[in-house]
Amino acid sequence: MPDYGLDVEFGIFPSPDAARHHEVLELAQLADVLGLDHVSIQDHPYQAAHLDTWTLLSAIGSRTTQIRLSTNVANLPLRPPVVLAKAAASLDLLTGGRVELGLGAGAFWDGIEAAGGGGKTPKESVDALVEAMTIIRSFWAGERGRLDGEHYSNHGLKPGPRPAHDIPIWLGAYKPRMIRLTGQLADGWVPSMGYADPPALPDLSARLDEAAVAAGRAPQDIRRIYNIFGQFGSGSGLFRGTPKDWAEQLTDLAVGIGMDTFIVGADDPDFVRRFAAEVMPLTRELVAAEREGGSPGVPLETESPAPAEREAVATQDSSSFTAAQLAIPAHLVEVHDYLRSELDQVRDIVRQVREGHTSVGQARSVINTMTMRQNNWTLGAYCESYCRIVTGHHTNEDRGMFPHLLRADPSLEPIVTRLHDEHEVIAGLLDQLDQALVALVGDPGYGSDGQRALDTLSGALDQLTESLLAHLSYEEEALHDPLAIHGFG
Template sequence: MPEQPDRKLWFGFAPGVGVGDVPGILSGVEHADRAGLDFFTVSDHPYYGSRLEAYAALGLLLGRTRDITGLVTVTNLPTRPVPLLARTLTTLSALSGGRVVLGLGAGGYWDDIVRLGIPRLDPAAAVRALDEAIGLVRALAGGGGPVTFEGEFSQVTAVDPAPVPAPLVWTGSVGPKSLAVTGRLADGWIPGNAADWHSARFRESRPLVDEAAASVGRDPATIATVFNLPARITDAPVTNPRDPSGRWTGGSVAQWIEELTSAVLDHGASGFVYFASGDPSGAVGLARWAEEIVPAVREAVAKG
């Protein structure tokens, strides 16, 4: 993919969502905000009692920060009525000054989802629901006249849109049909299973996003690719910074800088999420990420 030097780069932080990890989550997100990171993410698995509910956590964390954007990666769509999800997003946006992105998925843990009393959707229906949800969330934002919508999965009658701009939408699409939805409608894509820029998943999936975007007259380069990185930041260089499958597992600060700069300039990456839960160095790892790696990658990319 050719370099797009004018596109925004996103550098994020995932603090975890364990109920027992609350002090570290709060301090980590506050540190990320002070250090100038672009966003933080929380996962959405409401069927697990040991984890924080995603949107309650998102609201509190946005309230404790000043500049950083928050998103749920990715919102478990089957568990949330779309009109209410739209209201949640516009409310958080209004309260935070627009610091919200909608991360959205079709739902991937159906054996757990149905334990909440939610009817199971087959894969094709789940993708149709994703497509429909993106349009309805956007319709219920930005002001304007009342919205009436008779969809397959959601129906609203004469509902006033919130006078708040619709958020950016990043999907966690995996299959060909959901990747096509991303290409037609979304602003960004987060490859699943922590796939990175050298993975077969990325190489095989991103062209499907691009083809779908082009089919509706969109510039594929405007759709961000944001990679999850559950990897270590080590004290010294490592001999093998990738596992046997080829996935990035981390290394020294210098190795991270070189690798992420190449990911942007040579492979079209638009953003990265550093996972605290994937690095035993904890707060030290976050400091290295936010204060050493990210500024250096930004500088290197600016120089080309």
Template sequence: MTTSSPVSFGLNVDPHAAGLPAAARITEIAQTTGLEYVGVQDHPYVSEFVDTLSLITWLAATTDTVRFFPNVANLPLRPPAMLAQQAATIDVLSGGRFELGLGAGAFADRIAAMGGPHRSHGAARAALSEAIDVIRASWAGEPFRHDGTHYQVPGAHPGPRPAHDIGVWLGVGGPRALRLLGEKADGWSVSSAYVPPEALPGMNGVISDAAREAGRDPDAILRLYNVAGLVTAEEDEAGEKAGDPFHGFVDHWVDTLVRLHTECGMNAFVFWPTRDRERQSLLFAREVVPAARDRLRR
């Protein structure tokens, strides 16, 4: 089930306060090796983390080609009208290099402990749907109002307009949320730690069916897979885990990524090393990605 969209690649950067120099160096790896994306997780209730959107702004100021996205922004702690303005501002400052990963909000107890709403799965999904409408209306740059169940915007005069058409990429996994994605969103950001490769074709099918029913082109929806693992030396037999698609030497990774594209329909990959992050990021960017691009061009 190969998608028609070109395949793109990126690296994960953690917003750890003690690791900001490493975050800058990993971002530089992505920039200098020609990768498309840097993703930054957003968990505001983690005391060791700096604010994700502030970190992205700082990193974007040191680069000029790589694109950034929160992976994914915690909606319950980020009101959508303000999130839309933050996203548009970063997009303007970066010259159109920001995409908005958006999540309904996992870890409900920790969200509530920070003063956010404690929503059921159904309420979180409904709030996510409303938020997409508020965000898109904000980016349109015209006065608007929204009178919803979860969000009320009685008279917004939004601005600035984004520098480009920012994509809204949802980090969701349930069938109803996947249908919402197909109906309204521009991309899907899902992680191998939560969704194994064998589940991807069926989930992609739900997204594509919903998109078609809504009169949208399913091939225009980005399908991004966050892959957590390690790149090992080919001769490192002790490091090879039998049957693990995300732990192995370069050719093993290339086989995995090509299969995830051709058989599972994914067309973007962000690498999350499970240890030795800078060296692993460099191995992925310099060795795995060029070999994968070459194979995919054949």
């Protein structure tokens, strides 16, 4: 089977468990900070234990800045296409173009009928899906409704709003007609383990290619998103072994079959951390090596060198590290660069508020309508999210990475102690920033003209900026070689 040459992407597929809603949101935030590409949510409105999918995705969108949001897949019989198109376009605007729409023709019909969705034959459900895709795309394009279909109508509808970007449509498809429809019309194909295990993928993908070519499309125009499930351990089998085993199996699926996006079912933060730190970089390295016809560097699962060897390696030039080793400190820099860019955004927002607006009332009006890079939220909510992400990042380091490095190399204790102490200082500065935000956004009477509130907020930002940027730079320099040698743990 062909390799379509698309960048490999990764995501999580958390359970939308209403009893664990705080944990679900925190897991999505963690995935965002760790650099995953997608958070994807199943849609079963008749499932009593589940949160509503669009409400959950909206909450996730408010707490994240980079990760893309998708339904996996939206239950079309219970989501009228006009309403679905408007919901997706609205969330896309509110998150700066991060929505991807997965659609399904319908399953679990007893539940659908109990929820008022009515029943359909397999043919009728696919016919309805074709009509729905036509309505959704015309809505996003701003085209006045013209369809009077057998299942749906939008005749005379004035559409809006338009989304922030061209939202791709994925289809969950297994049967021949749905596979043909995906090849003809969809931007992505999203099968799941359990319904289409790896041995079934080559034939399904070949049929998808045939349908795409027959429709005048290139097969590589269709992303292949695979929902996978497993755990780390010493056992054999698909997605049951070490991170290295996972990376090799994902590479086989990418370059052997053409799957390019892997959405892993996960509710455990420790699993997600390990997946991001070990499986993702090694998979990308192995895929790149396969495509270049070379061999990848030393895998991440190699043992740490002996103490004498550690001392020798720690003094070596960075060019002598393998690509897999360098990927680990590079990932820390990526997380830090995100924190730096978001801090720049917070400062820029405050600068915009200060220029030409002297009263708190005027400032609040500007803040509440301001378009930020990723989220259309108030300054208070935006900064609150940023503070939470910084704190979460530092907590992960204090509880996981630092103890691991000390076990591997006790001589790092002075560095780790300094970094931990700096985390405490930054936590205090974040508290000061929160207090300044409460004064500005939460109390319109703070200062007769709002100037005092803005000065306090700017001062808090200046202190945070000075301390945080110095801390990030020191950590990257001091931990570069130790992380390359010992990993995140």
